[in-house]
Amino acid sequence: MIPPLANDTFLRALRREPVPHVPVWLMRQAGRYLPEYNVVRRKAGSFMGLATSPSLAAEVTLQPLARYPLDAAILFSDILTVPDAMGLGLTFAEGEGPRFARTVSSDADVARLAVPPMDALRYVFDACAEIKRGLHGRVPLIGFAGSPFTLACYMIEGRGGSDFATVRRMAAARPDLLARIVDVNARAVSAYLAGQVAAGVDAVMLFDTWGGLLPWEAYARFSLAPMRAILSTLPPALPTIAFTKGGAQWLDALAGCGASCIGLDWTADLAAARARVGDRVALQGNLDPLVLTTDDRTVETAVRATLAAAGPAPGYVFNLGHGIVPDTSPELVDVLVRTVHAASAR
Numbered sequence: 001m002i003p004p005l006a007n008d009t010f011l012r013a014l015r016r017e018p019v020p021h022v023p024v025w026l027m028r029q030a031g032r033y034l035p036e037y038n039v040v041r042r043k044a045g046s047f048m049g050l051a052t053s054p055s056l057a058a059e060v061t062l063q064p065l066a067r068y069p070l071d072a073a074i075l076f077s078d079i080l081t082v083p084d085a086m087g088l089g090l091t092f093a094e095g096e097g098p099r100f101a102r103t104v105s106s107d108a109d110v111a112r113l114a115v116p117p118m119d120a121l122r123y124v125f126d127a128c129a130e131i132k133r134g135l136h137g138r139v140p141l142i143g144f145a146g147s148p149f150t151l152a153c154y155m156i157e158g159r160g161g162s163d164f165a166t167v168r169r170m171a172a173a174r175p176d177l178l179a180r181i182v183d184v185n186a187r188a189v190s191a192y193l194a195g196q197v198a199a200g201v202d203a204v205m206l207f208d209t210w211g212g213l214l215p216w217e218a219y220a221r222f223s224l225a226p227m228r229a230i231l232s233t234l235p236p237a238l239p240t241i242a243f244t245k246g247g248a249q250w251l252d253a254l255a256g257c258g259a260s261c262i263g264l265d266w267t268a269d270l271a272a273a274r275a276r277v278g279d280r281v282a283l284q285g286n287l288d289p290l291v292l293t294t295d296d297r298t299v300e301t302a303v304r305a306t307l308a309a310a311g312p313a314p315g316y317v318f319n320l321g322h323g324i325v326p327d328t329s330p331e332l333v334d335v336l337v338r339t340v341h342a343a344s345a346r
């Protein structure tokens with residue numbers, strides 16, 4: 001039996017209800033900056049070895065919660081498990097990031113693409129259930145998926161990059177092909193998140209790392225519309241977060257996508273964003289992750305500035321503006337979490 005949540009501050013903030021302190025969690029809070037993560041990662045042999053083992057994935061999910069009084073756990077997995085289940089052959093070469101053995105670029109590739117059987121992702125659902133048991137109601141568990149467009153970026157290019165030129169060319173020259181890819185991805189992600197919800201996650205987040213690269217019209221069609229479609233299939237009471245890196249320029253449109261909360265990257269003006277969205281949605285963010293590679297005083301000052309920018313309104317979750325970087329100091333994460341709690345307590 002899993003007891004009711006002892007700390008539901010994070011879920012209350014997403015619902016824009018009053019909270020005793022600002023809740024905090026960090027994107028990539030389980031990762032290479034933690035020595036204990038690297039031990040388990042070595043034992044697993046590879047990133048996918050770790051992600052596909054429900055017990056090891058549960059173990060690393062809980063590692064940052066053993067160190068810090070974080071207000072939420074996030075499933076340890078990756079957004080690229082979905083295209084991997086579509087048969088594209090995902091590997092992570094040491095120090096190089098993700099690679100797909102097969103890419104999706106021709107009409108024939110796109111015609112072959114289909115929503116994978118969710119059994120191929122059973123390991124993720126099993127990890128969710130195991131994490132929920134391990135948390136024993138301490139804090140909520142966040143499930144997640146990549147946005148259909150961000151998944152398409154890796155599927156088309158076959159690897160990470162900085163400008164995704166092939167994808168942007170396809171958006172301009174073959175919008176029909178890109179539309180078909182993001183449509184399959186949207187249906188796959190809906191089924192995938194439904195599986196995570198059935199396994200017990202308390203909230204979900206959509207990561208749209210690359211939508212901000214697109215011209216506005218292409219963003220609206222290939223990134224925002226499929227995210228809205230996915231969100232509309234989730235249980236109405238489930239709190240949701242949508243994060244488009246570089247998306248603050250389209251904040252009004254994003255705030256209407258159906259998510260309870262909009263995640264902001266570190267370039268966004270948080271105070272201006274709050275003034276703009278009012279009480280339509282909650283906001284999450286947006287400290288520059290590199291601040292966690294400085295010193296105590298700098299972290300404290302930057303955390304207080306971020307809290308001040310967020311303002312007193314309910315509906316705010318403290319986070320970084322993107323994932324923790326590997327050379328983050330674990331001690332500074334402690335300073336960050338404690339400062340958020342102490343400075344926002346009422």
Ligand code: CP3
Pocket residue numbers: 026027028029030031032041047074075076077078079080092096097098144160207209323
């Ligand atoms: O936030 C968390 O703690 C949950 C775990 C999580 C991971 N990836 C673990 C991971 C989440 C939410 C992701 C999402 C993800 N994965 C995104 C969207 C968010 C973002 O960062 O923009 C993207 C684009 C990916 C794809 C991906 N996975 C890349 C580009 C890389 C290599 C880059 C790197 O940091 O090395 C990964 C690998 C990955 N995913 C690692 C972790 C902890 C590091 C690999 C390792 O441990 O060997």
